[in-house]
Amino acid sequence: MTNRFSIYFQLSAAGEHAAESLAEWICLEQSAELPADVLSAEYRNTFCGHLVRMKQISETVWETEISFPVLLAEKSVSQFLNVLFGNISIGDGIRITGIDWHKWPMFKGPKFGVQGVREALGVFGRPLSCTALKPVGLSAGQLGKRCFEFSKAGIDLIKDDHGLADQMTAPFSDRLKACQIAIKRAYEESGNKGRYFPNVTADGETLIRNFEAAAAAGCEGVLISPHLIGLDRLRELRNHKADLMIMAHPAFSGTLTGNEFHGLSHRFLYGELWRALGADFCIYPNTGGRFPYTPEICASINEGCRDEKLPFASSFPTPGGGIQASQVEEWIFKYGNDTVFLIGGSLYRSEEGVGAAAARFSGAVRGIQ
């Protein structure tokens, strides 16, 4: 018997017959890509999708489980993504909410995960604080100075803004050097040990060169925007022999979840799929910030990052934006301790100066008001 895995959908259709037709179409489109009438029953039994169950959950939405043969997709992330949402991405009314992760040994989940990150950082029983070095256009020295201020102020994780890449104003290698020196000096002066996560996102082999340079410079983690360079690059870094934590950023991914009736659910993409591929930290835009995310969307991503039914370590949800130092206690109450709070623009806006604002924020995250 064929080894099969299930994909869970929410299908939108005008009625039961239309919903069934859509499910049958998915069964064929994501396997044989041929009409049913040119395929033998035996072929369909072995190689095509099978409709396992459908349940109407609203006037126009059916929760639907379809199983596919693992062999269609098992050798690579690209084959997997193609069976998951290749041609049907061009359709409509098809939203993916989950899959059977336990059928997928190629997905190992985060190398550190929540527990591993806590052990590596020596931080327990509280959330983590994070901020972004910006803006692009500053020199490596200027960014290093900001890194020093943030680290001295007690911020746990200081990442590059995802827009800092290898611009001539602050080339990757110069920035890496300046920020690692800043981290060391801040520790010597204050006893606060911040970690600098450089943005290693780059085309082709440059990604790996940047990652290895980060490891050689003593970084303990990196930032990557997997949708700019291919989702499998995230897994590639996770499987690299250098043990660095990985923080994933959602740049260029927005349309994948942008329509509530078609795409990948937020929970599935930013929680489960990124976690499966190896993200220790999953950045998403927090509700109340600059992006149209509801409290329910944020809660669902947090759940996906932490769901214990998934067969790998959990990830830190990393909500960014919409967070002020004065509201941190409230956010901790809502999101729990296993969260990284990412604060950006509002630190720069503070009248008390960036360093003092960062100290207030990191203090709030540590529970020191």
Next chain:
Amino acid sequence: MTNRFSIYFQLSAAGEHAAESLAEWICLEQSAELPADVLSAEYRNTFCGHLVRMKQISETVWETEISFPVLLAEKSVSQFLNVLFGNISIGDGIRITGIDWHKWPMFKGPKFGVQGVREALGVFGRPLSCTALKPVGLSAGQLGKRCFEFSKAGIDLIKDDHGLADQMTAPFSDRLKACQIAIKRAYEESGNKGRYFPNVTADGETLIRNFEAAAAAGCEGVLISPHLIGLDRLRELRNHKADLMIMAHPAFSGTLTGNEFHGLSHRFLYGELWRALGADFCIYPNTGGRFPYTPEICASINEGCRDEKLPFASSFPTPGGGIQASQVEEWIFKYGNDTVFLIGGSLYRSEEGVGAAAARFSGAVRGIQ
């Protein structure tokens, strides 16, 4: 003065003030990612987006041109995609319709292009015919047999279905060998010289290994699904020293254009961007097939592939689906000679048998009814 390039948007908003706010937000979000009030006028002048012009084109849509400094994005496709549509992909009401391609020497366009493909194939003054080997699950030998039938029937380009990757039922190397033998035999028996384009899409270095194996086996082109593995991989193959034609498939890309108010326009993504990255052939789902594409969408992609204002060679639009042999004349009239007509399922459905149906289709494309 900063070297700038423009991005052209259609912004949807409830009124002029909201549209202007959205434009101002894009200027900052895609550069400094900081609020305006913490940035100096000099910084904004040098590094941020500048609103060049806005023009209302309907009650809720404004055509908008915003210029960004080239230096933010010039070193890699990932930096480019980030400035183009990184964070704002998570927004709403932002549709990209074009950019100033002549500012981008890193985009070289297709290596062959329409003229180069015609010279390589020795086919002039008519469209090209194309079909897909399928379904997944057949052995390499069975797929080779189909390749033989199609080639003997006079089909110009015989590509793998994009779902054929490296499944155990027909591993990539076995399939490559079987299909290249089939092409050779068909030529010896019939004088018809078909070209087999294997699907080289794969994670990491396997993509390059597959591409080089295809070149070594005497293939003249390959198929790639760039959205499954990262858009820059298309440019990487285009810049490879082996001169193979490249056919791009839209798997996993659907949501990028899926909402008429937010995303990349079909013309921009499947015409211009793929062409800029090096696609000689741009596959899209033809209107009247299994996907919700209108005649206007298809016409716009054709225009993007051929627009002479772009500073590189043109690509072949390659509409697939919704095409019957009996309607080919009509499609040629609509789409013109510089088109590749991709026929799939309907060949397999024909009562006269696959070989005879393929001969009728290839004959129709050659103008022999």
